[in-house]
Amino acid sequence: MTNETELFSLVADEIENDTLALPGMPDIAVRVQEAVADPLMTLPRLSRIISQDPALTGRLIKIANSAWLGRAVKAENLPQALTRLGFWQIRNVALGVALESLFKAKNKLVQQELHHNWRNSLELTAAAVTLLNHYKGERKLHTHTLALGCMTSRIGMLPILSLVEREPSTFCEPEFLRQAEKSLASSLGGKVLRNWNFNSELVEVQENWRLGIASFKPGYLSFMQLAAVLLGQIKVARPDEVIKMFADAGTISRARFWQQPAVQADYQDILSALTD
Template identity: 30%
Template sequence: MDSTVSVIDKIQENDFLHQCLRALKENKLSLPTIPDISVKIRRAINDPKANNTRIARVVQMDPVITARLIQIANCPLYRGRRRIESCPEALTRLGLKAAQHLITTFALKAVFKARTRAIQKRMNDLWHHSSYVAAICAVLAHKTPGFDPDRAMLAGLIHDIGIVPVLTFADNHMDLLVDPAELDHAIDKLRGPVGAAIMRHWRFPEDFETIALKAEDWFR
C-alpha cells in the first residue's frame, strides 16, 4: 500500500476526492475480495499434489461455476468430438490454467455490487464495459501467436477494477457527493493506483498490477 500512497500524495484534491484519499491512507477504503470458493479452487489448482478428480470435488462445491465450466468446455472454441457432461472432463478439456482464469472471471461478477440505485447503475455499466474489453482482448489474443486468450480475457476484466472501491465509497457516503462530477474526478485520479493495490491484495501476478495501474495510459 505504501507505493500506492506515494502516488496518490501527488494528486490534487477536491472535497470528495479528499475523503477518498484519507480513507485510502488510513486503510479504510474497502478493497473488494474474491469469494471464498474461488480462492479455494485456485488453491486446489495450484497444489502440485492435486489431480483433476480432487480439484473437481472443490469446484463442484459451487454448482454455478461447475455448470459454467461445462458449458464453456462444450463451446466451439474448446469442443471436441463428444459432449462434456462432468466437471472432471471439463477440467481436462479446458486445462487447469484456463479453468483457473475462467473461475476467477466468474467470481469477479460478485464484486460489482452496490446498495443505491445510482451507484449500482454505474457498477453495471462498469461490468458491461469490462466484459466488452475482455471479449476484445480474448479475440485479439486468440488471433495473435504467443498470447493466452483466457489470460487476456481476465486482464480485460480487471483493467478498471480500481473504480470499484471508489464507487463503493460513494455508495456508503452519498452525503459527500455534492456534484456527480466529483465522483468522476475521483475515479479518474484513483482508478490506477487503487487497481494496482487490489491486484497486490489478491496476490495476482505483477503484470496484472501493471495492467490495472496503466490501463488508461495509451502512450505507454
C-alpha cells in the same frame, strides 16, 4: 471543494491511514487457487470443489464450449469442461468469473454503476480474447492471463463505490462517477491486485491500460488497449490510424480485421458465454 476533489481527498486519507476498504477475493476463487496450487490436486477433486458453486460451474462449461477454446469438442459436464480448460486456465478464468459476486450494492445508482462496470469488463474480455485467439505471431501469450487482466479492469471501482455508497448524497451522481472511474480506478485497481498478490505484469496492465497506448507490438497491455479502442472504451483522436498502427506492428493481421464476420461471430459467442 468539488465532489471530485472531496472524493480524492477522502480516498487519499483512507489510503494514508490504511482504512480504505479493499475488496477481498471471492471465497470460491480462493479455494480454486489453493486447489490448483496443490501438486497432488486432481481434476476430479477440483471438479468437486468447483461444483459447490453452480453459477461458476455453468459459466465454465459455457466457456469451454465457446469460441474461446475453438469449440472442437463439446463438454457435456463440468469434468469434461475442466479437462478442456486445464489447471492454469481454470485458475485464472474461475477467478475472473467469480469477481461478479463483488459487483453488488444496496444503493440503486451504485448498483447500476457496478453493473455497467462489470458489463464493460466482460465485453473487454471477450474482445481481447478474440483478438489473441486470432493472433498468429511468434510471441507466446496466454488467453487466460489476458482474460484475467480484462476481468479485473474495473476492480478499482469497488473501493470508490464503497465510499460513494457510504455518502450517496455527496457523491452519487452518474457523471461524477464516470469521472472518478477515469481518474481513480486504475491506481486503486493496482492496489487491490497487489493486495491479492497478483504478479507485477498484471498489476502494471491494470495501472496503465487507461493511459496512452504504450506499445502497438503484441503484448497483454497492447491487446487489452486495442480491444478497448475497438469497443470505444478508450477514446482516441484518430481510431482508424491507431488501429492501423496495431496492424503494422503485427498485433492484428490487417486494419479491418475486427469487421470480419468470422471475428465478430467469435466475439459474440465468447461474450454470450460470459454473460448469458
